[in-house]
Amino acid sequence: MDMNDPFEMRPSWTQEHQDHHTAFRNRLNALSAGMPLLISTKEELKHDGVTPRLERVPKMKVGDMWGFADNYNRAVMKFLHERFRILSFVRHVLDNQKDYQNSPPEDMLMWAHYADMYQGVAILIDPTKLNCGIKPLKKRPGWPIRYTNERISLPVWFYDCLHGHPVPITQEMNNNISGSIMTLIRTKSDLWRYERETRLIYDVERLLPEADFDVIWDTCPDCKTRQNPIEKCKSCVASDVVKFSPEAVSAVIFGPECPIEYVEPITQILREDRYEHTKLYRSVFHAQDYRLQYMLSNPDEIETFQKAHTKRVAMAKGNVKPTTDGFSMPNYAARKGVNLNRKPL
Numbered sequence: 001m002d003m004n005d006p007f008e009m010r011p012s013w014t015q016e017h018q019d020h021h022t023a024f025r026n027r028l029n030a031l032s033a034g035m036p037l038l039i040s041t042k043e044e045l046k047h048d049g050v051t052p053r054l055e056r057v058p059k060m061k062v063g064d065m066w067g068f069a070d071n072y073n074r075a076v077m078k079f080l081h082e083r084f085r086i087l088s089f090v091r092h093v094l095d096n097q098k099d100y101q102n103s104p105p106e107d108m109l110m111w112a113h114y115a116d117m118y119q120g121v122a123i124l125i126d127p128t129k130l131n132c133g134i135k136p137l138k139k140r141p142g143w144p145i146r147y148t149n150e151r152i153s154l155p156v157w158f159y160d161c162l163h164g165h166p167v168p169i170t171q172e173m174n175n176n177i178s179g180s181i182m183t184l185i186r187t188k189s190d191l192w193r194y195e196r197e198t199r200l201i202y203d204v205e206r207l208l209p210e211a212d213f214d215v216i217w218d219t220c221p222d223c224k225t226r227q228n229p230i231e232k233c234k235s236c237v238a239s240d241v242v243k244f245s246p247e248a249v250s251a252v253i254f255g256p257e258c259p260i261e262y263v264e265p266i267t268q269i270l271r272e273d274r275y276e277h278t279k280l281y282r283s284v285f286h287a288q289d290y291r292l293q294y295m296l297s298n299p300d301e302i303e304t305f306q307k308a309h310t311k312r313v314a315m316a317k318g319n320v321k322p323t324t325d326g327f328s329m330p331n332y333a334a335r336k337g338v339n340l341n342r343k344p345l
Contacts, residue, residue, distance in 0.1 A: 012151035133202035
């Protein structure tokens with residue numbers, strides 16, 4: 001339920017689904033008509049007439065019904081949220097055998113949407129060095145996303161199962177629903193094609209070995225607003241995580257607008273011996289094209305260039321204060337959304 005694309009958890013509700021649901025409602029109404037109504041009292045159950053015969057539910061076109069599908073898909077959402085976890089990656093971001101290269105044009109959207117508007121970093125992961133969960137038949141790490149404009153639907157009988165209706169399940173039906181579920185959670189709208197996504201999919205019932213997984217706890221939104229410590233929070237928020245070792249981090253790319261206040265804590269970590277194998281890249285905006293240029297670098301060089309970026313942005317936005325020996329600026333002066341008042345209001 002936490003995916004940024006809300007259609008991920010909402011399979012298509014088709015005319016076949018609606019007609020089946022209508023027929024079930026009418027059968028239920030017919031079976032219950034004339035049954036005795038009972039009222040529970042402290043002493044006993046008392047009769048209170050019989051169930052009236054209800055009018056038949058008319059057939060309706062799905063296209064004419066607005067805002068109803070979530071009522072039927074809620075059980076699907078619950079099933080998927082309880083059963084699966086997803087770790088998403090982008091394919092082919094960087095060839096870490098090259099010292100200089102241009103980014104794919106699609107990366108412009110990825111940096112904007114998933115790396116804090118070019119202020120963040122991209123971490124390149126070797127998927128062979130972490131638990132990849134449910135693997136395809138060919139045993140390659142991850143499941144490439146299938147992009148299409150056609151919504152995926154689940155079998156009609158599966159909704160009956162989710163709502164507790166007695167349905168005799170055959171092996172063929174089991175195989176069919178397994179395939180349908182996997183197709184649903186690895187299919188997205190063609191609008192997301194720029195992501196070039198590959199997913200590691202985890203079955204919550206089989207998160208083994210336990211050393212590969214963990215839960216990070218945080219305070220609830222109310223306690224966070226009040227700045228209450230987690231020890232006093234009665235509704236802690238849980239985030240499921242997949243663990244991986246430093247060896248899995250093959251490279252880190254610093255975004256071109258990464259301010260120095262973000263850079264220094266990261267480069268401090270990457271200077272540790274456990275990340276000696278990790279390649280570092282800085283990125284700059286291409287002078288002519290809508291793309292970035294990635295250059296192999298090192299912590300000292302990255303800090304030098306991003307300090308210059310911080311100063312350049314701070315001066316362009318006027319987030320500097322003149323002093324007797326030059327000027328000063330706060331360490332957050334280049335962060336997006338920060339516009340300091342230079343004059344009292």
